[in-house]
């Protein structure tokens with residue numbers, strides 16, 4: 291079956307031009323070149339996103355063709371700019387202006403090297419010295435020329451807005467109106483006002499079957515359930531993007547229902563989930579339920595068609611600490627918006643403190659999936675990183691040294707964040723707030739943690755034939771979010787010390803990877819790039835009757851685990867780690883979307899837009 295993006299995406303642009311307004315939004319010429327015969331270009335697109343018409347049926351074939359791979363959106367003028375070239379005989383490359391084919395740069399290709407995750411021998415073209423804004427094509431003798439790409443000062447504005455808007459498209463408990471959602475308007479589903487306490491969560495104050503209300507929140511992913519652990523890292527990452535780069539977001543207009551109020555839109559969007567999270571805390575003891583879910587995954591239906599009963603399932607230590615951390619962050623970030631949210635900042639801090647107390651009293655209560663529940667697990671049997679993160683955020687917000695003592699920083703190392711591994715979220719918060727910490731804080735240690743991690747990531751890039759810090763073991767479920775979480779750590783470290791240009795370049799390489807400098811030749815963000823996922827595992831995208839995928843969502847990406855293959859009628863195009871990606875609705879292990887995957891896209895696109903000089 292062929293699905294075409296074209297009409298769908300253009301309508302999206304028309305209806306929400308506001309979404310790209312801060313990205314320049316000017317109509318652009320279509321690329322003069324297409325990257326495979328299965329691709330043709332749209333006639334008009336936002337400044338930093340070229341829409342595409344791709345045939346999913348042809349995807350697998352094209353994915354295995356030797357093509358020039360580069361960031362399909364483009365670059366800021368002074369960014370490092372690399373393209374991956376199959377190991378052809380040619381030793382030079384040329385960059386031409388797409389409009390008139392005039393040559394603007396020639397350069398030498400690097401020697402060929404093999405990149406293990408794709409088992410490909412490739413050369414690199416470095417065209418960083420090209421800094422003039424414009425639309426270009428890269429050519430190497432003996433191979434099809436590249437997709438057209440841009441150099442633009444507003445390179446990632448539309449991408450960032452689109453990535454946040456995706457959260458709006460995943461809102462539970464609300465109708466999406468045409469004025470905000472365009473052709474993706476839909477009826478409300480999952481009101482969240484009648485949620486049963488599951489027997490795993492029963493207490494004397496709230497026995498099994500008690501009805502509680504917990505509306506709003508974001509659907510976790512392609513499914514309609516809501517999980518605190520994954521909401522924790524996702525909401526934090528959005529709030530951190532704002533906290534680290536507030537000025538960038540203050541002028542952004544996402545055309546969401548709250549647009550135009552006194553609050554930046556990214557904070558309006560995060561509030562949708564924070565209100566739900568607050569309702570996930572048991573007011574009787576401070577503990578937080580692990581998830582709000584139906585018993586089983588629904589069919590591939592629209593939200594309003596899934597009317598199955600909803601349950602609060604088991605309180606657990608990691609969920610409660612993630613909640614504590616996020617509420618501590620939110621308390622300080624929304625404090626300036628007291629007029630819009632009277633009393634909320636204080637309420638959030640109290641919620642954070644009582645959650646933290648509950649966790650100290652219940653330090654090792656881990657989630658165990660009840661036998662009658664089969665939705666996502668998000669089980670995590672180690673809460674030391676969640677304790678560290680919550681202590682760090684409570685310390686930053688309250689300046690109470692007791693939390694710093696709890697953190698015990700010399701025992702906490704740094705790694706790349708993921709939903710079960712959150713200690714480094716504390717490090718980047720501490721780093722950002724370093725100047726306002728009390729004398730108790732070891733400021734050199736905080737900086738060293740970030741530098742140490744950044745140095746290891748930079749070294750991986752230096753050793754990579756693709757020029758990206760990704761090795762075989764980086765390819766697992768949601769690998770694209772792993773890539774972007776590496777970039778987030780690098781950008782937080784770079785923000786502390788902008789003499790470390792390798793941090794910035796390495797972060798750029800990871801965004802490049804996700805946007806097309808990868809062996810599948812996909813830009814993994816729906817609607818943003820020349821060839822983008824058309825068949826994400828996402829119930830609204832599948833059930834809305836509209837061809838293609840709702841825009842702004844990051845697909846999970848290459849995952850050689852292929853945990854879905856027995857249910858997929860079509861095979862993956864390859865078993866190699868970085869090529870193990872299937873643009874088919876069946877592929878929840880490589881082509882689902884998730885809030886914790888989109889959130890670092892929000893962070894990284896904003897931070898690169900702001901920090902690249």
Ligand code: 9MR
Pocket residue numbers: 511512513587665666857876878882
């Ligand atoms: O749709 C579900 C997706 O959100 C989950 O990530 C995935 C793994 O837990 O499971 C999906 O649901 C599938 C289920 O596990 C097996 N039967 C088919 C379901 C829909 O594809």
Ligand code: 9MR
Pocket residue numbers: 510511512513665666667668767768878882883884
């Ligand atoms: O992102 C999660 C991944 O790390 C796990 O390996 C996988 C299987 O447990 O589950 C992923 O999370 C899914 C969640 O369980 C249900 N909603 C969809 C999530 C993304 O696929």
